[in-house]
Amino acid sequence: MARRPWRGTVREYDLFKELTVALVVMGILTLGLSAVFGSPDEPSVTxxxxxxxxxxxxxxxxxxxxxxxxxxxxxxxxxxxxxxxxxxxxxxxxxxxxxxxxxxxxxxxxxxxxxxxxxxxxxxxxxxxxxxxxxxxxxxxxxxxxxxxxxxxxxxxxxxxxxxxxxxxxxxxxxxxxxxxxxxxxxxxxxxxxxxxxxxxxxxxxxxxxxxxxxxxxxxGDQWGMMNETGNTPGQSWLWLFSFWYQVEPFVSAPNADLLVVLLMLLLSVLLTLVPFIPGLRDIPRWIPVHRLIWRDYYRRR
Known part of the structure; x- marks a missing residue:
């Protein structure tokens, strides 16, 4: 099959032109979005x-x-x-x-x-x-x-x-x-x-x-959001889940809030690890089949 000549429609295609256009467009979008939404690049505090x-x-x-x-x-x-x-x-x-x-x-x-x-x-x-x-x-x-x-x-x-x-x-x-x-x-x-x-x-x-x-x-902590670290390092977005609890009661007014948040995150981590073994919790994907929407082509063929 690979040796048979192609008899379909043929048209010119400029790979370098596409690459150039893509780089220019993406570059402009990146710079524009960075200017509007980018966080300040503060120098290190010493x-x-x-x-x-x-x-x-x-x-x-x-x-x-x-x-x-x-x-x-x-x-x-x-x-x-x-x-x-x-x-x-x-x-x-x-x-x-x-x-x-x-x-x-x-x-x-x-x-x-x-x-x-x-x-x-x-x-x-x-x-x-x-x-x-x-x-x-x-x-x-x-x-x-x-x-x-x-x-x-x-x-x-x-x-x-x-x-x-x-x-x-x-x-x-x-x-x-x-x-x-x-x-x-x-x-x-x-x-x-x-x-x-x-x-x-x-x-x-x-x-x-x-x-x-x-x-x-x-x-x-009175406003939501994050900024990049000093230099060109991205911000630690994964910390949002920890910082979230400090905005709600009873953690806001608790004198031992740090310990409470640590223990709560430990409990949530254990629950996440044990999801496949917890009856009811492990059945949620079957009750709410969001994954079938994401992989709909696969399930349609199946």
Missing amino acids: LKSWANAAPADFVATATAELGGTSETAGYGPPYNKTPDATQTIGPLDLQSFSGVQLPIDTANDLVIGPLTTLNSPPPELADWVGASDTQRSNWATAYSDALTKATDNDPANVATGAYGPVPVLTESLLTMAKQGALDGVLAAKDKYYNFDYTRGTLFLGDGAYFGDLATAQHLT
Whole structure:
């Protein structure tokens, strides 16, 4: 059959012309739709960009890390053993189940430790290291209160007080962050090459700057939608099912919402896995044969 000459209608066909037209049309459609519906391609947020854009917030956050009053300092497992910090349902405490796997002392790991890596560490480090825990807490609390009362929360407008070495330490850390050195130090920690951004991300999340960026992009949960990640990476659309539950009761007002959502998603995943074995549930395709519409040609021939 393949060797028999073709005796039907013949017409010219330009494959290159079709390819060119298809590329041009699809290219215009892609660019047009991207311009109308595309999400902003925001640059990566770093400690350097934070320190330069909102130095007052950076200093206030560094002070909270020193005083142990930041969100990370009181988060509980897997970072520390803060009492009553975990979300529970009765005796069920999944957050504490694995224990402290990523121990973080916010004062030492996020402030004091990085400052010791400088070629010329501030001499005031010795005053901090030699002081008692109570004295350190008093210094940090006093300076934190003074920052909230200062004009524009600017450290330069803070009234004179008994702050010990805290102003010098936070200012030195601010300078270090502005130069971009703090990002590398927190990522490297004990290794020269390391891609563990946990400490830097937690430090950034303790401040108000990162949350303000999310608010500006309408990503705080009060509006639906998503945006791409930094760079050219697409957004994580699969997270919509998790985030959906945070918009409805009882999850909205529950103090242990994270644990409730995790357990609910676990239950739904188990049910999805067991669909072929659950009587009634497995019969839904026979009762509502949507698949026969999709594969109608196959079922027509059959």
